[in-house]
Amino acid sequence: MASDALVSTVGGITNLGARQRRKCALAVQMLIVTMLLPPGPALGENAVDRTIVICQKILRVRPDDAAIHYRLGDAYVEKGRETGDITYYQLASQALEQALKIEPDLGPAQRHLAYVLYSLHDFAGAEREASHAIALDPRDSNAYGVLGDAQLETGQYAAVAGTYATMAAIKDDLYSYSRRSGLETIRGDDADAIADLKRAIADGQRDGAPAEAIAWAETRLAEDYFLLGRLGEATVQDQAALAAYPDYYRALASLGQVRAAQGMFDDAAALYRGAIAVIPLPEYAAALGDVYASLGRQQDAQRQRELVEFIARLNVINRVLYNRVLVDYYADHDIEHERAIELAASEFQSRRDIYGQDAFAWALYRGDKAAEALPHITAALQFNTSDARLYFHAGMIYAALGRKNLARTCLSRALALNPHFQPILDHVAAQEYASLGGELKPTNSVAQ
Helix, strand or coil, rough: CHHHHHHHHCCCCCCCCCCHHHHHHHHHHHHHHHHHCCCCCCCCCCCCHHHHHHHHHHHCCCCCCCHHHHHHHHHHHHHHHHHHHHHHHHHHHHHHHHHHHCCCCHHHHHHHHHHHHHHCHHHHHHHHHHHHHHHCCCCHHHHCCCCCCHHHCCCCCCHHHHHHHHHHHHCCCHHHHHHHHHHHHCCCCHHHHHHHHHHHHHHHHHHHHCHHHHHHHHHHHHHHHHHHCCCHHHHHHHHHHHHHCCCCCHHHHHHHHHHCCCCCCCCCCCCCCCHHCCCCCCHHHHHCCCCCCCCCCCCHHHHHHHHHHHHHHHHHHHHHCCCCHHHHHHHHHCCCCCHHHHHHEEEECCCCHHHHHHHHHHHHHCCHHHHHHHHHHHHHHCCCCCCHHCCCCCCCHHCCCCCCHHHHHHHHHHHCCCCCCCCCCCHHHHHHHHHHHCCCCCCCCCCC
């Protein structure tokens, strides 16, 4: 095999075991690809683009080189993270599957394939491949990380706690800290989540992690601050993410959310348009439509709402990835009740996390099925997660059931966390709370 031949040329490692030799072969191949990169990017290129080109060129003359197929898949994954374009994850899947076809025990390729499947919302497949990667290398912290991510998305909270604990015990770095923070946020351990994200950012900056990875952690921290209504701190983190990785679509959208909460709708619209220019995700189009509605630009709002459904239904993979986005969109706008319930029920079969419970509950409530929504919203609140939307939905469901004290308590909690959690709905929360005898407190969202 080509990779074994390469290893045999490197002194001092020819007596290693087969698995160790494969690891060394992979390291040598990565070094070769790095050495082949030109010293600087051409216009419109970056290091990832150049890595893709180099790997493609090598594979034309060495099509059976598993390590280079893996490196190509790795570059496609990174490109997918940078752009949000799922096409790159599909290309990564092809490259990684080819690597594993040539070399079935190539653990890093197995782990990367798990991440690709996770990104494409094949959570069962992600668990399977991550478990295979762990069997090949029980010290692969990132494989545990991907396994935990899949468990988190499917609501396996006891399992994910153990998986993330193992991951962090093997290696504390940007990826392990930021992953663990996601579970902490869901559990309502907000101080721990924020502390872990700060550690993730510091470690990434110290260790020279990819700029996108650092920006991702900074955006995650901004989103946690937003959930807590700490809009000033959210702004700082989003701006830091944009400084680390200019025009980062996640940070543009996150800052757009903050500006909308601050009543700065023109700025919010510009930021959402910037995010959509990078990658037209339906959740961004929905948010931009709500901002336009707040500005009184009803025709522009309608165009964005039409775009939401167009993107979400464009092809088979989009209908998998954006089911929950459509459920929330339909329920938020009080339309397509039967379709929302159908989509939520379908999603719930494989994805029973607290937000799957919430989406199902919210859709059922909008379809005049508040009694059926109750067990789902109760499950959504099982950890007292600091998210105003969850408490708003719960308050509306309790009110519909005539349970006024619980409704008032939940709406009070929503407005205390973040009184401007969503442009088209936060005033509904305030009105319902007042109608239940709650005393509204004045807020100055711009100053927060």
